[in-house]
Amino acid sequence: MNPKTEAKLEEKLKKLSSLKYTNQQMLAAFPKQNEKTMLGLDPDKIEGDPKDILKELVIQKIVRSVESENQFEEVLVDFWFNHFNVYFDKGAVRHAVTSYERDVIRPHVFGNFKDMLMATAKSPAMLFYLDNHKSRKGQINENYARELLELHTLGVDAGYTQRDIQETARVLTGWSIQKAYQISDFRFLKNQHDKDPKTVLDLEFKKNEGIKEGERLIEYLALHPSTAKFISKKLAVKFISDSPSKESVNKLADIFIKSRGNLKEVYLALFQLDEFWKSENIKIKTPFEYFISSVRILNASIIPDTEKINIVKRFFDQSGQSLYRCQPPTGFKATADFWVNPGAMVNRINLALKLSDDQIPQVSFDKNNILNPIKNNKYRNQDELVQYFNKNVFNSIIHKKTLAKLDQLVNESEQYQQDSRKELPIYYFKTEKILALMLSTPEFQRR
Amino acid sequence: MTINVKWILRLSISLAAVIVVTSQKSIAMNTTEKAVHVLNRFAYGPKLGEAKKLAQTGDKGLAD
Numbered sequence: 001m002n003p004k005t006e007a008k009l010e011e012k013l014k015k016l017s018s019l020k021y022t023n024q025q026m027l028a029a030f031p032k033q034n035e036k037t038m039l040g041l042d043p044d045k046i047e048g049d050p051k052d053i054l055k056e057l058v059i060q061k062i063v064r065s066v067e068s069e070n071q072f073e074e075v076l077v078d079f080w081f082n083h084f085n086v087y088f089d090k091g092a093v094r095h096a097v098t099s100y101e102r103d104v105i106r107p108h109v110f111g112n113f114k115d116m117l118m119a120t121a122k123s124p125a126m127l128f129y130l131d132n133h134k135s136r137k138g139q140i141n142e143n144y145a146r147e148l149l150e151l152h153t154l155g156v157d158a159g160y161t162q163r164d165i166q167e168t169a170r171v172l173t174g175w176s177i178q179k180a181y182q183i184s185d186f187r188f189l190k191n192q193h194d195k196d197p198k199t200v201l202d203l204e205f206k207k208n209e210g211i212k213e214g215e216r217l218i219e220y221l222a223l224h225p226s227t228a229k230f231i232s233k234k235l236a237v238k239f240i241s242d243s244p245s246k247e248s249v250n251k252l253a254d255i256f257i258k259s260r261g262n263l264k265e266v267y268l269a270l271f272q273l274d275e276f277w278k279s280e281n282i283k284i285k286t287p288f289e290y291f292i293s294s295v296r297i298l299n300a301s302i303i304p305d306t307e308k309i310n311i312v313k314r315f316f317d318q319s320g321q322s323l324y325r326c327q328p329p330t331g332f333k334a335t336a337d338f339w340v341n342p343g344a345m346v347n348r349i350n351l352a353l354k355l356s357d358d359q360i361p362q363v364s365f366d367k368n369n370i371l372n373p374i375k376n377n378k379y380r381n382q383d384e385l386v387q388y389f390n391k392n393v394f395n396s397i398i399h400k401k402t403l404a405k406l407d408q409l410v411n412e413s414e415q416y417q418q419d420s421r422k423e424l425p426i427y428y429f430k431t432e433k434i435l436a437l438m439l440s441t442p443e444f445q446r447r
Numbered sequence: 448m449t450i451n452v453k454w455i456l457r458l459s460i461s462l463a464a465v466i467v468v469t470s471q472k473s474i475a476m477n478t479t480e481k482a483v484h485v486l487n488r489f490a491y492g493p494k495l496g497e498a499k500k501l502a503q504t505g506d507k508g509l510a511d
Binding site for chain 1: 476479480481482483484486487488489490491492493494495496497498499
């Protein structure tokens with residue numbers, strides 16, 4: 001990693017002030033009208049709009065994903081945030097999401113699964129999102145307990161029962177936050193904890209073990225063989241294919257168990273699987289992956305301005321991937337069936353056309369990055385230009401048959417456009433269209 | 448640049464079908480293909496010229 005590049009990146013993000021705020025500072029800076037009253041602030045005094053938190057979060061995610069040299073970390077932060085999803089628009093969560101990604105997810109992506117699970121379980125964002133902050137003896141709320149077993153650890157087919165969910169919820173009574181609307185730090189509220197004995201799966205809790213019960217349960221779940229398999233499969237679906245072989249998943253699960261959830265070792269094992277090296281270009285990109293990879297391949301850069309984010313944000317919203325706003329705890333799906341349909345393709349093509357024509361205010365694309373080497377007018381016909389871009393920009397990923405079709409499509413679109421600039425060098429008027437079509441090819445829409 | 452909406456719509460329908468059907472598994476990748484594959488999976492895809500650089504110099508080349 002080049003320290004200069006990373007310093008440049010941080011400098012770029014510097015003016016997005018909310019990125020450094022604690023939850024409490026976030027509330028003070030971006031309160032809603034009713035929160036001003038609760039905080040004793042002047043209701044008529046103009047404060048920051050809570051929507052700005054989301055804009056700054058989205059921009060930092062885009063900037064880091066495009067420009068950070070520590071790319072694997074960015075991919076993993078996205079993966080694990082999605083695994084432990086929280087929803088920005090659920091009340092006080094909006095004041096806690098920034099810290100959730102920065103302090104809970106990011107520091108653990110190369111660490112141990114148990115530590116990340118524990119950190120999410122004690123995070124104000126998760127406690128509020130899945131309602132555990134209100135769960136108390138005699139009035140349990142099962143939401144977090146259910147998702148902890150089904151989505152965060154064991155997986156839905158692990159054989160646990162409704163009773164296990166209820167017992168888990170009892171174990172976690174009192175895991176809360178002091179003041180919900182202020183979304184303060186984690187607190188274990190002794191007087192709200194159910195002190196009676198409990199059993200989850202084959203794990204027993206004696207009377208009155210307090211916070212240790214929850215910590216013991218989370219450690220047990222993190223190292224459970226079903227968790228090893230569930231997490232391994234999810235990683236394999238993300239990094240190998242939509243339907244990875246049982247053999248690969250079992251290999252990863254073995255490493256997960258042997259290393260006691262050491263994620264670095266699991267990633268390394270993933271990289272060494274035969275199936276990984278036979279899975280080239282078969283995963284469909286999510287809208288986010290598609291946008292970021294398009295910006296990267298064109299060597300474009302991101303302008304970190306909250307006022308300019310609309311086109312990009314609209315693309316994600318219309319494509320069904322509103323960043324930080326996935327309402328269900330499942331997070332966004334990582335498989336093709338979720339992302340491939342004609343409507344989504346229209347969005348992608350439109351984005352590609354805008355991007356290649358430098359029409360997205362948040363993105364700065366200098367065509368000369370790509371055109372300078374061919375400005376000697378060597379490439380006189382369309383076919384040569386297409387071949388040049390495929391080899392020198394797209395690393396020859398686009399197959400011959402697709403290139404032939406692409407040639408035909410450019411000609412077809414010319415009929416619609418009635419382009420009258422035939423006397424100019426071909427790169428002058430066809431570059432945007434060809435690049436947009438190449439960004440739209442099946443080969444580039446997969447990874 | 449202006450592009451006809453009908454043309455985009457027609458293209459998008461055929462693309463959706465093609466993407467699902469034509470996923471191809473490689474038999475043996477050359478070094479650049481491997482670099483692209485790694486950058487596609489463990490990064491958000493290669494930047495312009497990055498895959499060739501990675502193929503030639505290994506990950507040290509990327510820090511320049």
